[in-house]
Amino acid sequence: MKNIGLIGCGNIAETYFRAQDYFNNINFIACADKFSEAAKKCADQYKIKSLTVDEILNDSDVDVILNLTIPQAHYEISKLALESGKHVYSEKPMSIKYEEAKELVDLANKNNLYIGNAPDTFLGGGGQVARQFVDRDNIGQVLTGNFIFAFPGVQEFHPNPDSWFQSGGGPVIDMGPYFFTTLVNLLGPAKNVRSRGKKFSNQRNYLVGPKKGQSFDVEISTSVMFDVEFENEAIVQGFISFDVQNHARNHMELYGTKGSIVVPDPNMFGGPVLLSRELGSEWQEISVEDKYLGKTNIVNHSGRSNEAPKQSNYRGVGLSEMIYSIENKKQHRCNGNLALHVLDIIESTIIASETKKEINLRSTCNQPIPLTEEEVKLLLKDK
Ligand SMILES: NC(=O)c1ccc[n+]([C@@H]2O[C@H](COP(=O)([O-])OP(=O)(O)OC[C@H]3O[C@@H](n4cnc5c(N)ncnc54)[C@H](O)[C@@H]3O)[C@@H](O)[C@H]2O)c1
CATH class of the missing domain: 3.40.50.720 (NAD(P)-binding Rossmann-like Domain)
Structure with missing residues (x-):
């Protein structure tokens, strides 16, 4: 404790x-x-x-x-x-x-x-079961993949959205950590990125809270598209945006030499994981409700901005696992080297979009050890 x-x-x-x-x-x-x-x-x-x-x-x-x-x-x-x-x-x-x-x-x-x-979140049932499928060769060697996080923007629910739209904010800084950490958990560290970003307007309106109706400045790209190459040679394409009203794509899909998986929302802890090994075949749905950190623990919308109506949210497990590691003199999963590498990917996508060049990452890290x-x-x- x-x-x-x-x-x-x-x-x-x-x-x-x-x-x-x-x-x-x-x-x-x-x-x-x-x-x-x-x-x-x-x-x-x-x-x-x-x-x-x-x-x-x-x-x-x-x-x-x-x-x-x-x-x-x-x-x-x-x-x-x-x-x-x-x-x-x-x-x-x-x-x-x-x-x-x-x-x-x-x-x-x-x-x-x-x-x-x-x-x-990658320590949740969804992230860990997806990891087992990749590690146990269920889909062969992952070659390619894609992911998306896209919604209209933080101003929809946050009374003080300004910092998300100022220098140092933006959709990739905000949501990139979930997707890149999940990818590093599944594929290991990345080696380079390419990217394109765009700011479509200079101002947005506050939609909730005391400043509702007033406007604030937008300083950053609100939509960014990129591709990331991993040290294991996989290439994954991504799209993170505050400019999309709605979409119907899966959060993340990975395509291997023997099959494909749909990875559940990297922003949350639950599932299910979907698996398919043959073109045109039914997707097998693997529930993670029997996992300690996969079970649905929120059934009614709590009003918390980061939760869908039915969700598994065990935020804080990284802190708990770090405390356990301090007390038992172990390396913790959500460690500085992993976070630094993820930030390297994020910053490099921003540099790549500005310079229109492929950027080699400065850092690497160990793929996190699965959490049993x-x-x-x-x-x-x-x-
Ligand atoms: N809100 C969400 O749904 C959510 C979900 C997951 C992660 N996060 C992350 O959590 C962090 C906080 O997000 P939030 O939504 O709670 O933001 P927030 O703006 O609601 O709260 C941040 C708080 O930090 C305080 N603060 C800012 N600078 C400070 C300083 N220098 N010293 C002391 N206090 C300071 C502010 O006064 C404010 O009370 C962010 O990094 C965000 O990416 C947020």
Whole structure:
């Protein structure tokens, strides 16, 4: 069990507090935000201490800082945490700049501290069962594939969508971590990217909250198309967009020499995984409802922006597994090298779209080790 100090009491904080009910080693004791009102509200609701950022970093009872600030603040807050001698687990992406994230990984190593990063969704039943099909040669060698995340944009549900549309924001920074982490889990590290991005308008309107009806500036490409080549020679095409009203494509499909799979939503933990080994054959549907982290745990829409009506959401397992790893002196799955490589892919797609050139990645990482049901059980409160 470790004591957690949370910095960034916004939208996603509630989902992490829920993780305390699922996992046996997460204990929130304090929270902070640059707006003290946000921290006070959160502290009152969850009966923990409300502190300033400085106070939480210097609180000797806090073992791990959970960084739930906006992407543009991740580097600053994670760096302060590591300099204060705290382990840190951050929401995605690790930073908005590769060089900054690399500095964080180096700093954590130097200070003998753990640095962990979301997304942890690939540890869910959907991601792990898909991984088994790839590893056990059910579809042969994966040669190609594609994925899509496309919707009208964060302004649809978020009262403060501005940061998603400013430099350091954008659809690839926001959603790329889920898709690229899932691909690295399934295929291993990538080696180069090509990309094309476009900004279709300079302004958007707030659609919810107190600023509804007013407009804000758009600084970044809101639609990006790319292809990624992996070290194992697979090539995968992707499309991430805040410009699509609706679509009917699968989240991700991978095509191997012996068959194809449909990988479930990389933004969530559930399934099913679809498998087909023959042209024109029925798709076999493999449920993951019997997996600890695949079972549907949300049946009515909770109002949480990141959840569909029926979902499996076990966000926080990456934090829990990091705490377990700290206590057992092991390498954690959602580690700094994986997150750094994913950020390298993200930043390289942005550079590739600007320069119109193929970009070789600077980094590599180990493919995460599959997470077994026995290992998940060690983290759960109710088995
Ligand atoms: N909202 C979602 O559905 C969702 C889902 C998964 C992951 N995430 C990720 O979680 C992170 C937070 O997202 P959110 O939707 O909760 O954002 P948010 O804007 O609702 O909340 C962020 C909070 O961080 C605070 N903050 C910003 N900079 C700070 C600083 N320098 N010091 C202290 N506090 C600071 C803000 O005041 C705000 O309260 C992002 O990285 C996002 O990508 C969000």
